[in-house]
Amino acid sequence: xxxxxxxxxxxYEQVRASANDFLGRFNPSGxxxxxIESIVEFALKINIVPIPGLLxxxxxxxxxxxxxxxxxxxxxxxxxxxxxxxxxxAHEIGHLWLHKEVFAELEIKTVNDWKKYQSDVDTExxxxxxWQAYSFGGLVLVPREKLSARRAIAEEKxxxxxxxxxxxxxxxxxxxxxxxxxxxxxxVIDKRTQKDR
Amino acid sequence: METxxxxxxxxxxxxxGLSLRSFCAxxxxxxxNISRLERGAFLAPESNEKLREYARALGVKEGSTExxxxxxxxxxxxxxxxxxxxxxxxxxxRLPLLFRxxxxxxxxxxxxxxxxxxxxxxxxxxx
Numbered sequence: 001x002x003x004x005x006x007x008x009x010x011x012y013e014q015v016r017a018s019a020n021d022f023l024g025r026f027n028p029s030g031x032x033x034x035x036i037e038s039i040v041e042f043a044l045k046i047n048i049v050p051i052p053g054l055l056x057x058x059x060x061x062x063x064x065x066x067x068x069x070x071x072x073x074x075x076x077x078x079x080x081x082x083x084x085x086x087x088x089x090a091h092e093i094g095h096l097w098l099h100k101e102v103f104a105e106l107e108i109k110t111v112n113d114w115k116k117y118q119s120d121v122d123t124e125x126x127x128x129x130x131w132q133a134y135s136f137g138g139l140v141l142v143p144r145e146k147l148s149a150r151r152a153i154a155e156e157k158x159x160x161x162x163x164x165x166x167x168x169x170x171x172x173x174x175x176x177x178x179x180x181x182x183x184x185x186x187x188v189i190d191k192r193t194q195k196d197r
Numbered sequence: 198m199e200t201x202x203x204x205x206x207x208x209x210x211x212x213x214g215l216s217l218r219s220f221c222a223x224x225x226x227x228x229x230n231i232s233r234l235e236r237g238a239f240l241a242p243e244s245n246e247k248l249r250e251y252a253r254a255l256g257v258k259e260g261s262t263e264x265x266x267x268x269x270x271x272x273x274x275x276x277x278x279x280x281x282x283x284x285x286x287x288x289x290x291r292l293p294l295l296f297r298x299x300x301x302x303x304x305x306x307x308x309x310x311x312x313x314x315x316x317x318x319x320x321x322x323x324x
Contacts, residue, residue, distance in 0.1 A: 037216035047236055048217045049319050050229040057311055063293035070291060072319060078218055078228055095295055103294050110285055114292050115309050129295055
């Protein structure tokens with residue numbers, strides 16, 4: 001059984017182009033926050049499978065199944081950490097959208113095959129796949145044009161309240177405001193902002 | 198194979214526009230159980246009171262044709278065998294190809310067994 005993966009080495013702009021294709025198809029109205037849960041459950045027909053204790057036992061928020069038909073997710077994250085849950089969905093959909101073909105040649109038929117594949121899989125290839133899906137998640141939930149437009153509105157608000165939007169303190173509030181707007185964590189806003197600079 | 202009731206339940210939920218998370222939060226349901234019900238791992242509940250609670254949450258109007266259909270499909274589904282992951286090929290399809298811990302580490306053999314156990318339990322119908 002082959003565990004060598006032929007991974008495309010996509011750069012950030014290529015992942016951005018894929019994320020924009022995805023949004024064009026599944027969120028044509030451009031509404032934000034991006035309705036990622038509806039897209040996953042109703043448009044893509046993927047079942048959500050809450051798993052109690054997944055994060056505690058295995059230090060992961062969730063994963064997409066090898067047939068790309070279910071996303072298993074830590075039940076606490078699903079119920080109590082909405083922003084983190086939304087990012088998990090967007091990240092896992094990144095694997096579907098970007099990587100489905102990568103796995104087409106694998107022939108995993110038994111649990112032992114699966115364990116062998118997990119042990120043998122190339123770490124560097126894995127790293128690329130994760131980085132691309134992580135980037136895709138951020139780009140889908142926080143598209144560049146929307147981020148830029150909403151940032152301008154947030155900075156205007158801050159300025160009206162007498163703060164210079166360029167200061168660190170003002171940017172802290174802008175980050176909070178944008179995180180609410182896009183329904184993502186402030187860390188995601190930070191990462192997306194850095195990448196768009 | 199999904200039961201007709203599970204599929205029907207999910208279709209009705211889709212009509213409400215509520216995601217699994219929002220639907221369960223709004224009505225106090227356990228998302229693991231609703232997910233199992235929709236995927237056919239749980240059969241429709243025996244309790245009419247529970248069914249009525251579900252039907253109302255799904256926006257089905259009492260006494261309507263849809264209301265009758267909801268209860269008919271529930272009754273029919275109870276004669277079916279709940280879907281399970283006893284077949285190895287079904288279980289393998291549910292396992293992740295990509296699995297990374299938050300620290301980016303590969304899993305040990307014991308941790309991989311734990312993944313298998315958790316996935317199997319997520320479809321367990323308590324037998």
